[in-house]
Amino acid sequence: MLELNGAYEISFGKEHPVDPIGAETLHVAGFTYEIDLNKGTYTLTEIDPLDVVAGLIGFSSQEREPPILYTGMANPRGGNPGVDAASTGMTDINAASEAGNCGNLWRIHLWVKTRTEDPLGINLAETEQTAIWNSNYCQNRLIGVSRRHWANPSTIFFDTYWFVIDSGSSQSPRTTFYPWTWADTYGYYQNDNFGVDSQSTWASHTIDFTLFRNIAYSNYRIVHTGYYQFFLSGDILDNFYFYRL
Numbered sequence: 001m002l003e004l005n006g007a008y009e010i011s012f013g014k015e016h017p018v019d020p021i022g023a024e025t026l027h028v029a030g031f032t033y034e035i036d037l038n039k040g041t042y043t044l045t046e047i048d049p050l051d052v053v054a055g056l057i058g059f060s061s062q063e064r065e066p067p068i069l070y071t072g073m074a075n076p077r078g079g080n081p082g083v084d085a086a087s088t089g090m091t092d093i094n095a096a097s098e099a100g101n102c103g104n105l106w107r108i109h110l111w112v113k114t115r116t117e118d119p120l121g122i123n124l125a126e127t128e129q130t131a132i133w134n135s136n137y138c139q140n141r142l143i144g145v146s147r148r149h150w151a152n153p154s155t156i157f158f159d160t161y162w163f164v165i166d167s168g169s170s171q172s173p174r175t176t177f178y179p180w181t182w183a184d185t186y187g188y189y190q191n192d193n194f195g196v197d198s199q200s201t202w203a204s205h206t207i208d209f210t211l212f213r214n215i216a217y218s219n220y221r222i223v224h225t226g227y228y229q230f231f232l233s234g235d236i237l238d239n240f241y242f243y244r245l
Contacts, residue, residue, distance in 0.1 A: 007225035008035055010042060016216040016240045018106055018135060023243055025068045028052045030237040032117075035230060052237050102138035108211065108242040114220055115235040116189065116203040118155065124162045124232070125189035126150045127205035131171075133181060133216075134245070140211045142174050142181045149187035162191045162203075180212040191226075199227035216240070 010033055030047035109132050116125040128148040134141045147169050151162035169185040186206045194201040206221040224232045 007223055008229065009221060009223045010234070011219070011221045012236065013217065013219040014238070016110065016218065018108060018137075018214040018216065018242055023106075024241075026239060026241040028237075028239050030235060032233060032235050034233045047235065047237070052239070102136040105134060105136045105245040106242050107245050108133040108135055108216065109240070110209055110211075110216055110218060111239040112207050112209075112218055112220060113235075113237045114205040114207060114222055115237075116205070116222065116224065117233050117235065118158060118160075118194075119231050119233075120158075121233075122152070122155050122158075124152050124155070124191070125164075125187070125203050125205070127167075127185065127187040127207060129169075129183065129185045129207045129209065131183040131209050131211075133211050135211065135214070137214045139179060140181045140213075142172055142183060142211075144174075145169075145171050145183045147185045149185075151189045158194070160191055160193050160195075162189050164188070165190045165202075180210060182211075183209045194226075195228040195231075201226035201229050201232075203232065 014029075016027070028049045030049070030052035031044045032047060033042045033044055035042050109130070111128075111130045113126060113128040115123050118124055126148070128150075130144075130146045131142060132144040134143055147167075149164050149167040151164045153161050153163070155161070164187060166188040167186065169183075171183040172181040184207065186204065189203045189205075191201045192198065202223075202225050204221075204223045206219075208217075208219040210217045218238060220236055222234055222236075224230075
C-alpha cells in the first residue's frame with residue numbers, strides 16, 4: 001500500500017505461465033483487501049475460488065468441454081503446486097522459442113475484475129477486462145477483448161450514489177502478429193455524498209494485461225482518495241485458462 005496526500009493505492013502483479021501441465025484447467029484467485037490506518041498496512045483475505053467463479057469467463061460451451069476448476073491455494077507458476085520448471089517442459093519451450101521453432105497453438109483466456117466496496121461490503125464501483133489470445137510461443141495474436149466500467153447508482157444502507165467520470169482502454173492490433181501483445185483499461189469513479197453531502201470521494205481502477213511468448217502478466221492498481229476514503233476496501237478477482245487448438 002502506498003499513501004500519498006490522503007490517497008491510498010493498492011497495487012499487485014501476477015504471472016500466468018502458459019504451461020502444458022496446466023492446460024484445460026481454470027485457475028481462479030480472489031481476495032479482499034482492508035486498510036489498517038494505525039499500522040499503515042493492508043490485509044488480504046482470500047476468497048473461496050468457488051465464490052470467484054460466477055461463470056466461465058470467455059468460454060463457449062459449444063466449442064469445448066468446460067475446463068477443470070483448480071481450487072488449490074494460489075500458485076504463482078500455475079498448474080500443480082510443487083512441480084518445478086524442468087518437469088513441466090518450460091525449459092524446452094523457451095529453448096524452442098529462442099531457436100525459432102514454434103510450438104502448438106494455444107487459445108488463452110484472461111479475465112480480471114477490480115471492485116471498490118463500502119464498510120458493509122456493498123459494491124460501489126467495478127472495472128472488468130477480458131482478453132483472448134492465440135499463441136504458438138513465438139507469436140501471439142489478440143483475437144478478442146471486452147471491458148466493463150460500472151458504478152452503483154444507489155446503495156441500500158448508506159443511501160449514497162457513485163458514477164463513472166472517465167474510462168478508457170487500449171490494446172495491440174488484433175489483426176497483426178507480435179511476439180508480445182497487450183490490453184489495458186482504466187475507470188475513474190466519483191461519489192458526492194459518501195458520509196457527508198457536497199464532499200467528494202474518488203476511486204480509480206487500472207488493469208493491464210501483457211502476453212509475451214509463453215507467459216501472461218496482469219497488473220492491477222486501485223486508488224481511493226477524497227472524503228472518508230479510508231473506509232473503502234475492495235476485491236480483486238481473476239480467471240485464467242488455456243487449451244490447445
